Amino acid sequence: MNLEGTENVDVLVIGAGPSGSVAASILRNHGYQIKIVEKQTFPRFVIGESLLPRCMDNLQEAGLLAAVEKGGFQKKFGAKFVRNIDTCDFDFSAQFTKGWSWTWQVQRADFDHLLAQETANKGVDIEYNAEVTAVKFHQDGSSETTVKRGDGSLLNIHAKRIVDASGYGRVLPRLLDLDIPSDFPMRASFFCHLQDPRRPTDGNRITIIYFTKEVWLWVIPFSDGITSVGVTGSPEQINQFEGALGEQYQQWMDTVPHLKGRFSIHDQVFTPRKITGYSSAVKQLYGLGYVLTGNSTEFLDPIFSSGVTLATESGATAARLIARELEGEKVNWESEYSDYIKGGVNVFRTFVQCWYEGLLPKIIFSNESNAEIKQQICSVLAGYVWDTRNPFVRKHERAVRALAGVIRSC
Numbered sequence: 001m002n003l004e005g006t007e008n009v010d011v012l013v014i015g016a017g018p019s020g021s022v023a024a025s026i027l028r029n030h031g032y033q034i035k036i037v038e039k040q041t042f043p044r045f046v047i048g049e050s051l052l053p054r055c056m057d058n059l060q061e062a063g064l065l066a067a068v069e070k071g072g073f074q075k076k077f078g079a080k081f082v083r084n085i086d087t088c089d090f091d092f093s094a095q096f097t098k099g100w101s102w103t104w105q106v107q108r109a110d111f112d113h114l115l116a117q118e119t120a121n122k123g124v125d126i127e128y129n130a131e132v133t134a135v136k137f138h139q140d141g142s143s144e145t146t147v148k149r150g151d152g153s154l155l156n157i158h159a160k161r162i163v164d165a166s167g168y169g170r171v172l173p174r175l176l177d178l179d180i181p182s183d184f185p186m187r188a189s190f191f192c193h194l195q196d197p198r199r200p201t202d203g204n205r206i207t208i209i210y211f212t213k214e215v216w217l218w219v220i221p222f223s224d225g226i227t228s229v230g231v232t233g234s235p236e237q238i239n240q241f242e243g244a245l246g247e248q249y250q251q252w253m254d255t256v257p258h259l260k261g262r263f264s265i266h267d268q269v270f271t272p273r274k275i276t277g278y279s280s281a282v283k284q285l286y287g288l289g290y291v292l293t294g295n296s297t298e299f300l301d302p303i304f305s306s307g308v309t310l311a312t313e314s315g316a317t318a319a320r321l322i323a324r325e326l327e328g329e330k331v332n333w334e335s336e337y338s339d340y341i342k343g344g345v346n347v348f349r350t351f352v353q354c355w356y357e358g359l360l361p362k363i364i365f366s367n368e369s370n371a372e373i374k375q376q377i378c379s380v381l382a383g384y385v386w387d388t389r390n391p392f393v394r395k396h397e398r399a400v401r402a403l404a405g406v407i408r409s410c
């Protein structure tokens with residue numbers, strides 16, 4: 001192996017996904033020297049295509065919004081839930097929290113690539129095809145990181161701070177033994193991108209199909225006529241059909257009434273893929289010299305499309321705090337980072353738990369709808385999970401369970 005020497009940076013960011021790009025851009029805007037080390041070459045596929053309005057605030061703060069606008073992605077103005085003949089349509093313009101009323105449905109390969117390119121345009125050094133393999137911390141919080149480059153050579157990076165935005169790679173949780181089991185049961189997703197020539201004329205809104213208490217599906221139309229369709233449930237339920245992946249997938253399309261006749265495996269853009277056991281958790285979100293952001297912290301469940309919003313929120317928050325710390329200010333990482341991020345995550349945790357317990361479907365599909373409550377729930381679904389004026393944020397668990405308790409219809 002050929003050791004190419006040492007690079008010195010203020011902050012090393014691991015991973016060029018949305019969390020890494022937002023964190024790096026904000027730190028760069030503060031004038032720091034930033035390097036992103038990214039294992040893959042971009043554009044690369046990753047799942048997670050439906051954004052929430054709250055992430056627009058983070059992209060704007062990072063100075064990345066204008067670049068994404070050039071992508072021409074499908075605008076998302078709300079989210080529709082369907083169950084048999086019941087429908088509940090959330091419109092982000094009818095929200096409790098004053099915030100963004102729209103966002104996008106994106107092919108992540110293109111979206112993440114645009115974010116990373118704009119981050120590089122700001123002067124962030126992004127090295128692709130380079131994998132972080134080891135990290136050693138000094139007592140002042142600075143660190144030496146070993147990076148294995150695509151050609152097999154090794155690079156040492158000395159950094160004052162590290163942001164671990166490595167997503168499903170979970171670099172520091174693995175290297176520092178921070179992983180703990182998720183409190184959610186193991187679930188699986190089976191998804192594909194398909195040409196959608198039979199898309200209804202009013203069919204551009206993301207639709208979440210309640211199939212059974214455990215099984216739900218997403219339909220996420222993109223602006224180029226392609227649609228992402230995925231089914232989620234326990235591994236046994238997802239794997240219940242026989243045959244090759246395409247045959248299994250077609251059986252799902254034929255089994256779910258809302259999809260039957262619209263989607264054919266012959267229109268596939270790639271062979272359907274399965275992901276199993278994606279929920280994850282960690283012992284701590286930060287330590288001496290490092291902070292975990294995005295999916296390298298905790299991932300709950302895809303049902304409310306919270307992943308990219310939590311990734312950008314944690315990336316932006318971590319960057320602001322590191323900037324303050326490097327400027328010599330004292331930062332309380334427990335209250336200003338860990339408690340803050342967990343506060344928002346826990347609102348989504350309640351919503352996810354109550355979805356699978358059947359309480360949220362009971363509320364969402366109830367015909368006893370109250371406009372004010374719907375606006376409050378809509379703000380949570382828009383990602384405004386830090387607005388404690390909203391009772392469904394402030395007392396999330398009590399509010400959802402109490403409301404489900406007084407609804408008669410289901």
Ligand SMILES: Cc1cc2nc3c(=O)[nH]c(=O)nc-3n(C[C@H](O)[C@H](O)[C@H](O)COP(=O)(O)OP(=O)(O)OC[C@H]3O[C@@H](n4cnc5c(N)ncnc54)[C@H](O)[C@@H]3O)c2cc1C
Binds near residue numbers: 016018165305311
């Ligand atoms: C089935 C499913 C559906 C989902 N649907 C949605 C959705 O609709 N909306 C939504 O918001 N979220 C969704 N998510 C969640 C979403 O995928 C993630 O939350 C989001 O991608 C996290 O972004 P990130 O920046 O933290 O990480 P990522 O986007 O995963 O980026 C991390 C980067 O780190 C790099 N990396 C990894 N290891 C290393 C290493 N050793 N060295 C250097 N680089 C490394 C990777 O190559 C990658 O590019 C879904 C998740 C699942 C499982």
